[in-house]
Amino acid sequence: MRKVKIGELINSLVNEVEAIDASDRPQGEKTKKIKAAAIKYKNALFNDKRKFRGKSLEKRISANTFNAYMSRARKRFDDKLHHNFEKNVIKLSEKYPLYNEELSSWLSMPAASIRQNMSALQAKLKEIMPLAEDLSNIKIGAKNSDAKLAKLANKYPEWQFAISDLNSEDWKDKRDYLINYSNKVLRSWKT
Structure with missing residues (x-):
């Protein structure tokens, strides 16, 4: 079992993603860079087989610990919204004028509230x-x-x-x- 400095890893991932988001690259390139940063984070935790040649799982963290660390990292990104979120909400409010007011209110809500409201709206539409x-x-x-x-x-x-x-x-x-x-x-x- 090896020690992992999870706080440092998560902070470096968050900083890297924020730097990529702040850059003026095209969105497709940003997405590729963010995906590469996520893979680098996962490899640092568990998946990089080059570090563990022939020693299989001896020096790796357990699968449960890996899942817990991944959850910690995901939670740091809970309040991030998709880069097209605002455009999509405007399109939806034009498409469904009956819900224009409700959809427009999403623009000022935190991400967790938006997810709950979206589930309720989907149920209503179904x-x-x-x-x-x-x-x-x-x-x-x-x-x-x-x-x-x-x-x-x-x-x-x-x-x-x-x-x-x-x-x-x-x-x-x-x-x-x-x-x-x-x-x-x-x-x-x-x-």
Whole structure:
């Protein structure tokens, strides 16, 4: 078993990645350099077989220690966002105007909160598939449609705001908008 100065290794990795990010290289080159820095870090910990010729695992750290050290290094990068994050959020808010406000608020959130909100939004968008199917079985504008729509609003609380609009006098426009929106979401999930 060998001793590893993990703090120094992680700090040098973080400094190297920050220096690469701050440089004015093209993004593709930055990605290659960051990947090389990560491989160098992994080799320094465990993987470099040149250091251990013929001695297999005798002088290496254990696999559990390796995983713990890798987790420590990953945690140092938890608050880093993808370099195209801001552009992607703007594109998404244009693509899904219903969520424009929510998506725009992500730009000022910490990364951990963004991940949680993204999971919640994905779950909400996945609900639109069965909702669209249930809506196709309802004759909107008919006498008994109000009760069916109320049931549907209770079944899909995340979509209650859109379903309740279908009870209004201009329900045709609202229905068409919801159908177009659900089709757009369905297409985006398939791609």
